[in-house]
Amino acid sequence: MNVHDDVRRRAESARRAASALAAAEGTVRTRILDEVGRLLADRHVRSSILSANAADVDAAREAEARGELSPALVARLELSPAKLDGLADGVRTLASMEDPIGRVDVRRKLDEGLVLERETVPLGVLGVVFESRPDAVVQIGTLCLRSGNAVLLKGGREARRTNEVLVEMLRRAVAAAGIPEDVVVHLPDREAFAALLDLHDLVDLVVARGSSAFVAKVRASTRIPVVGHAAGLCHIVLHPPAAPEMAADVVEDAKCGYPAACNAVETLLWIPGTEDALAAVVARLQRRGVTLRGCAATRALHPDLEAATDADWDLEYGDLVLSIRRVEDLDAALAHVATHGSSHTEAIVTDDRAAADRFLRQVDAAGVFHNASTRFADGYRYGLGAEVGISTGKLHARGPVGIEGLLSRRYRLRGQGHVASAYGPGKRAFLHEDLPVDFE
Amino acid sequence: MNVHDDVRRRAESARRAASALAAAEGTVRTRILDEVGRLLADRHVRSSILSANAADVDAAREAEARGELSPALVARLELSPAKLDGLADGVRTLASMEDPIGRVDVRRKLDEGLVLERETVPLGVLGVVFESRPDAVVQIGTLCLRSGNAVLLKGGREARRTNEVLVEMLRRAVAAAGIPEDVVVHLPDREAFAALLDLHDLVDLVVARGSSAFVAKVRASTRIPVVGHAAGLCHIVLHPPAAPEMAADVVEDAKCGYPAACNAVETLLWIPGTEDALAAVVARLQRRGVTLRGCAATRALHPDLEAATDADWDLEYGDLVLSIRRVEDLDAALAHVATHGSSHTEAIVTDDRAAADRFLRQVDAAGVFHNASTRFADGYRYGLGAEVGISTGKLHARGPVGIEGLLSRRYRLRGQGHVASAYGPGKRAFLHEDLPVDFE
Numbered sequence: 021m022n023v024h025d026d027v028r029r030r031a032e033s034a035r036r037a038a039s040a041l042a043a044a045e046g047t048v049r050t051r052i053l054d055e056v057g058r059l060l061a062d063r064h065v066r067s068s069i070l071s072a073n074a075a076d077v078d079a080a081r082e083a084e085a086r087g088e089l090s091p092a093l094v095a096r097l098e099l100s101p102a103k104l105d106g107l108a109d110g111v112r113t114l115a116s117m118e119d120p121i122g123r124v125d126v127r128r129k130l131d132e133g134l135v136l137e138r139e140t141v142p143l144g145v146l147g148v149v150f151e152s153r154p155d156a157v158v159q160i161g162t163l164c165l166r167s168g169n170a171v172l173l174k175g176g177r178e179a180r181r182t183n184e185v186l187v188e189m190l191r192r193a194v195a196a197a198g199i200p201e202d203v204v205v206h207l208p209d210r211e212a213f214a215a216l217l218d219l220h221d222l223v224d225l226v227v228a229r230g231s232s233a234f235v236a237k238v239r240a241s242t243r244i245p246v247v248g249h250a251a252g253l254c255h256i257v258l259h260p261p262a263a264p265e266m267a268a269d270v271v272e273d274a275k276c277g278y279p280a281a282c283n284a285v286e287t288l289l290w291i292p293g294t295e296d297a298l299a300a301v302v303a304r305l306q307r308r309g310v311t312l313r314g315c316a317a318t319r320a321l322h323p324d325l326e327a328a329t330d331a332d333w334d335l336e337y338g339d340l341v342l343s344i345r346r347v348e349d350l351d352a353a354l355a356h357v358a359t360h361g362s363s364h365t366e367a368i369v370t371d372d373r374a375a376a377d378r379f380l381r382q383v384d385a386a387g388v389f390h391n392a393s394t395r396f397a398d399g400y401r402y403g404l405g406a407e408v409g410i411s412t413g414k415l416h417a418r419g420p421v422g423i424e425g426l427l428s429r430r431y432r433l434r435g436q437g438h439v440a441s442a443y444g445p446g447k448r449a450f451l452h453e454d455l456p457v458d459f460e
Numbered sequence: 461m462n463v464h465d466d467v468r469r470r471a472e473s474a475r476r477a478a479s480a481l482a483a484a485e486g487t488v489r490t491r492i493l494d495e496v497g498r499l500l501a502d503r504h505v506r507s508s509i510l511s512a513n514a515a516d517v518d519a520a521r522e523a524e525a526r527g528e529l530s531p532a533l534v535a536r537l538e539l540s541p542a543k544l545d546g547l548a549d550g551v552r553t554l555a556s557m558e559d560p561i562g563r564v565d566v567r568r569k570l571d572e573g574l575v576l577e578r579e580t581v582p583l584g585v586l587g588v589v590f591e592s593r594p595d596a597v598v599q600i601g602t603l604c605l606r607s608g609n610a611v612l613l614k615g616g617r618e619a620r621r622t623n624e625v626l627v628e629m630l631r632r633a634v635a636a637a638g639i640p641e642d643v644v645v646h647l648p649d650r651e652a653f654a655a656l657l658d659l660h661d662l663v664d665l666v667v668a669r670g671s672s673a674f675v676a677k678v679r680a681s682t683r684i685p686v687v688g689h690a691a692g693l694c695h696i697v698l699h700p701p702a703a704p705e706m707a708a709d710v711v712e713d714a715k716c717g718y719p720a721a722c723n724a725v726e727t728l729l730w731i732p733g734t735e736d737a738l739a740a741v742v743a744r745l746q747r748r749g750v751t752l753r754g755c756a757a758t759r760a761l762h763p764d765l766e767a768a769t770d771a772d773w774d775l776e777y778g779d780l781v782l783s784i785r786r787v788e789d790l791d792a793a794l795a796h797v798a799t800h801g802s803s804h805t806e807a808i809v810t811d812d813r814a815a816a817d818r819f820l821r822q823v824d825a826a827g828v829f830h831n832a833s834t835r836f837a838d839g840y841r842y843g844l845g846a847e848v849g850i851s852t853g854k855l856h857a858r859g860p861v862g863i864e865g866l867l868s869r870r871y872r873l874r875g876q877g878h879v880a881s882a883y884g885p886g887k888r889a890f891l892h893e894d895l896p897v898d899f900e
Contacts, residue, residue, distance in 0.1 A: 043822050128843050134832060136842055143854055144824070224854055245685075245855050266877035273879030369877075380872050382483050384584070392574060392875030401880060402576055402871065403568050403892035414583055414664055414868040415685050416856040428854040431842065432820050435832030437706035437809075439713030440841060452843035 027215035030205050031172060031222040035145050037200035038170035042142045046119030048197050052165050053115035055193035056158070060108040065189055066101065072181040073099040073154065080178045089178065092280075096153045097178055107158045110406060114166045117405070120423050121168045126431075127455040131448065133436040135455070140427045142168035144224040147207075147216045148408065149174045149238065151230050154182040159406045160227070161190045161204055167426040172216055172223070174207040184208075217242035227408045227421070232282075232336060247421055249412040251362035252282025253336045254394045257353045257379065259370035260293030264300035266391065267369045271301045271342075273393040274367070276308050280338045282410060283365050283387075283397040287333060288344045289353045295321060297369070298344070310340045317346035333360045350375055354382055361385060363412045365397040386412055386419040467655035470645050471612060471662040474585050477640035478610035482582045486559030488637050492605050493555035495633035496598070500548040505629060506541065512621040513539040513594065520618045529618065532720075536593045537619055547598045550846060554606045557845070560863050561608045566871075567895040571888065573876040575895070580867045582608035583664045587647075587656045588848065589614045589678065590669040594622040599846045600667070601630045601644055607866040612656055612663070614647040624648075657682035667848045667861070672722075672776060687861055689852040691802035692722025693776045694834045697793045697819065699810035700733030704740035706831065707809045711741045711782075713833040714807070716748050720778045722850060723805050723827075723837040727773060728784045729793045735761060737809070738784070750780045757786035773800045790815055794822055801825060803852050805837040826852055826859040 041049065059065045077098050083089040126138035146169050150156045157173060164171040175183040184206055191201035207213050216223060220243040228238040228248035235248040256271055274285035290298045302322050305312060313332055314325035325344070332343040333356070347353045357366050365387035368379040376390040387397040399407025399420030407420040417425030442448050481489065499505045517538050523529040566578035586609050590596045597613060604611040615623040624646055631641035647653050656663060660683040668678040668688035675688040696711055714725035730738045742762050745752060753772050754765035765784070772783040773796070787793045797806050805827035808819040816830040827837040839847025839860030847860040857865030882888050 039822070039824075130836070130841065130843065134836075138859075141824070263877070269877050269879050273881050277879075277881045376874075380874075382479070384479075384581070385870070387871045387873065389873040390875065392873050392878045393880050395880035396570070396574075396873055396875075396878070397871070398880075401570065401883070401890065403570065403890065418869050419578075419871050429858050430825070431827045431837070431859050433827065433829040433832050433836055434816075434820075435830065435836075437703070437709050438832045438836070439709050439717075440833050440835035440838075441713050441717045443841070450841065450843065 023211050024215045024218070027207070027212050028219060028222070030202065031145060031216065031219050033200070033202040034170040034172060034205050035222055037203035038142065038145055038168070041165070041170065041194075041199050041203050042121065042168040044199060046121060048199065049119065049121075049165060049168060050115055052193050052197045052199065053111055053162055055196050056162060056165075056190060057108050057111040057115060059189050059193060060104055060111065060158070066104060069104065069182065069185050069189070070099060070101070072185040073097075076154075076179050076181045083178070093178070097176075097182075099154060099182065103155065107155055110159060111162050113405065114162050117166070120166065120427060124458045125429070127457050129451050129453040129455055130433075131438065131443075131451050134438045135434050137432045138429050139432060141430045143426055143428050145170045145172070145222060146225050146227060146426070147172050147174075147213070147223050147244070148227045149213055149229065151176050154179040154186060156229070157183050157186040158190070160408050161187070163406050163408055163423060163426065165190070165194070165203070167423050169426055170203045170205075172205040172207050174210075174213040174216075177209070180208065214241070217244065220244045229409050245416070247409055247411045247413070247417060247425065249282050249362075249364060249410045251336055251412070252284070252364045253287070253334070253360065253362040254283060254285050254365045255287050255289055255357050255361060255367070256285050256394065257347075257350075257357070257366075257368045258288065258290040258294035258297050258301075259350060259353070259368055259372055259375045259379075260291060261371045262294045262297035262369050263371065264297045267294070267297035268300040268304040270367070270369055270391065270393050272304050272308060274395055275305060275310055275342050276340065277393070277395045279340050281395070283394050284338070285367075285394050286336055286343065287360070288342055289347045289356055290318070290344065291347055291349055291353060298322075302344075305342060308340070310342055313341065313343045315345040318344045336362075350378060354379070357383055357385075363414075364410070365389065365394045367392065367394050386410070463651050464655045464658070467647070467652050468659060468662070470642065471585060471656065471659050473640070473642040474610040474612060474645050475662055477643035478582065478585055478608070481605070481610065481639050481643050482561065482608040484639060486561060488639065489559065489561075489605060489608060490555055492633050492637045492639065493551055493602055495636050496602060496605075496630060497548050497551040497555060499629050499633060500544055500551065500598070506544060509544065509622065509625050509629070510539060510541070512625040513537075516594075516619050516621045523618070533618070537616075537622075539594060539622065543595065547595055550599065551602050553845065554602050557606070560606065560867060564898045565869075567897050569893040569895055570873075570890050571878065571883075572891075574878045575874050577872045578869050579872060581870045583866055583868050585610045585612070585663050586665050586667060586866070587612045587614075587653070587663045587684070588667040588669075589653050591616050594619040594626060596669070597623050597626040598630070600848050601627070603846050603848055603863060603866060605630070605634070605643070607863050609866055610643045610645075612645045612647050614650075614653040614656075617649070620648065654681070657684065660684045669849050685856070687849055687851045687853070687857060687865065689722050689802075689804060689850045691776055691852070692724070692804045693727070693774070693800065693802040694723060694725050694805045695727050695729055695797050695801060695807070696725050696834065697787075697790075697797070697806075697808045697810075698728065698730040698734035698737050698741075699790060699793070699808055699812055699815045699819075700731060701811045702734045702737035702809050703811065704737045707734070707737035708740040708744040710807070710809055710831065710833050712744050712748060714835055715745060715750055715782050716780065717833070717835045719780050721835065723834050724778070725807075725834050726776055726783065727800070728782060729787045729796055730758070730784065731787055731789055731793060738762075742784075745782060748780070750782055753781065753783045755785040758784045776802075790818060794819070797823055797825075803854075804850070805829065805834045807832065807834050826850070
């Protein structure tokens with residue numbers, strides 16, 4: 021069987037399994053998650069996970085020695101008993117949450133005996149592709165199970181052995197609850213994932229986690245809707261009065277916390293009157309070994325900075341590099357952000373509340389922050405629980421995508437033989453009376 | 461200037477105007493809608509709308525005489541003072557509703573002095589294409605204004621004069637409130653709309669209203685997300701015990717109310733034990749002049765029916781034609797709907813509540829109905845107010861799309877210099893304490 025037929029057959033099987041998972045009582049989905057938590061703590065299961073992981077790490081270290089993999093990537097690949105404890109904790113949190121399926125957010129009496137409800141339903145079948153961190157198999161897989169969706173997962177090549185064992189563990193928990201185990205499917209390689217991207221009749225949503233270039237490539241290769249961030253070019257604006265110490269703290273955290281993250285800052289914009297804050301930021305980042313590239317006005321104050329070119333304003337460095345530009349006023353800052361921003365997360369540091377409010381109101385991005393680091397843009401930090409990814413699109417889900425982004429809604433109407441032609445001018449009128457709902 | 465450059469320039473202008481509309485206070489958007497309502501009642505404005513419409517209708521009648529337009533289309537084209545009164549009523553309802561922008565549905569204290577909010581924001585710029593009914597200009601235009609979005613509208617060719625006058629009226633109301641009038645733009649022809657479909661950097665959403673084939677064509681011609689129903693192939697299932705009178709009422713309404721509508725029924729499925737209900741439906745529809753096409757088992761009971769072929773189960777007739785098929789049981793009915801349905805609206809007629817509940821739970825469609833006509837699937841009937849279209853997709857908006865479908869959300873974080881690296885194992889813990897929100 022060729023890879024296309026094979027992946028189509030698996031997606032069809034996943035679709036049938038998704039129907040069974042969605043139609044089951046919420047207690048069944050809870051039981052599956054409880055079992056995943058139990059398996060993650062089981063001695064035999066742990067030992068098989070850790071030995072598969074050790075094989076992956078050994079191979080990765082050899083590749084690192086050959087210069088084919090970065091040390092950072094190898095470090096992210098490694099699992100430990102402590103990491104498995106953390107994963108089990110996360111799964112238990114998901115297991116204890118209220119069932120998100122079948123929750124009614126609209127309940128409306130259209131007429132006597134005719135009641136409309138809108139309830140949450142799963143999306144159906146998801147395709148998820150992500151980088152080497154094998155923890156993602158458990159985090160994404162259990163989010164999908166909690167929300168009643170089937171998922172076909174493709175992880176990084178370096179973690180293939182670990183991912184296979186983790187997917188097998190999820191399938192074991194699914195089967196133990198009497199649901200077809202194909203609700204979770206492991207896709208072994210890029211060819212299989214490429215085949216999945218053709219299945220727009222079977223797959224409802226693709227979640228892509230990886231570099232901007234990678235997400236853009238996935239998006240261009242499929243007619244299935246894709247959730248992911250095509251870029252993360254975040255700005256911090258210094259507006260007077262800006263406290264130097266706060267400015268240095270926020271920019272340092274936003275740049276140095278994890279420079280490869282999509283929520284790291286790439287460009288600092290400063291407005292005249294914030295020279296002291298700028299000086300504090302420059303001094304702090306130079307101590308942290310950050311390469312600073314300034315516009316001419318910035319270099320007039322800090323001649324030791326590299327010269328920025330126009331190209332710098334559109335670069336997502338993903339590294340310990342920051343570009344710095346002087347802008348005349350808030351309007352100029354807003355214009356720069358609108359032109360060069362990626363609608364991910366934009367921040368302003370100032371004690372001027374009115375200026376901050378205008379910034380928060382006028383910037384069109386998934387996250388708009390005042391006196392806080394851009395690094396807070398994250399599902400866990402937002403308190404959404406785990407996330408499958410961050411969306412910079414405006415439709416469906418925006419920002420970190422958790423359970424809510426994996427749900428759709430359905431209208432349910434119960435009548436007693438009601439017909440639409442009975443209503444209209446000179447005929448019956450609708451009541452449209454809202455009734456109490458299950459949740460806010 | 462060629463049509464591509466011209467449309468791009470207008471979309472850029474609409475984008476700037478959208479920012480101004482979104483940043484304005486809600487009272488400004490209300491004032492615009494009040495002014496639209498006032499203009500629709502103004503004697504001079506009315507006379508210019510009705511004379512433009514008379515010219516469109518005259519031209520359409522000539523085309524009808526040449527056999528180029530259907531009488532139904534010409535009838536839908538015509539405006540009257542009573543229709544303008546109805547439009548003005550609708551605009552006043554929109555004007556009196558609470559501002560949907562800036563409403564907070566998540567408010568969470570992440571830590572002392574660090575508060576996250578999620579608020580509604582407009583999508584930005586919409587492109588909308590619709591059929592000949594010129595009322596749609598006012599309905600769609602005012603929905604966009606209420607929700608803070610700019611819109612580029614393309615209506616039917618037959619209504620071009622009327623649409624131009626109506627758009628001019630909307631622009632006049634916008635300008636009177638001090639907002640750039642390019643927040644509403646009229647696209648004169650298909651070439652202009654085709655050019656718009658290329659502007660995925662400027663247009664956030666396309667709404668397409670028209671035939672299934674037309675919506676499918678729009679979807680295939682653009683990388684911009686499209687809201688619309690690609691098909692409306694709705695079923696009604698008769699499950700025993702089914703009251704004959706109710707079955708006849710519901711199916712008659714669903715087929716004959718407006719056969720060209722997407723929520724009309726196309727196929728009736730009956731389960732053994734509903735022969736009396738089937739007979740009542742057949743008799744009723746035959747009296748209404750509906751062509752009935754039955755499977756062999758159906759024709760064994762009703763030999764006067766035409767013979768259905770397998771192709772019939774996939775046909776959206778859009779006309780007074782209904783296909784009828786016997787299915788063995790509820791499982792067979794569910795399987796038929798899953799295979800041939802278009803995820804629009806599916807109904808069951810039965811007094812068996814358990815069977816109905818199973819149908820409502822297991823059918824994957826935007827609307828699932830019990831003992832009610834599929835024709836209720838409509839934004840006005842649901843009590844959502846006006847709608848820009850009906851979505852059969854699962855992402856973003858599902859079912860009738862009103863104000864809610866024209867909004868996105870944005871996370872707003874206010875801190876006091878908070879940095880993300882202060883949190884984690886052995887460091888500060890997040891509070892994640894939910895605070896009261898503005899609305900449910």
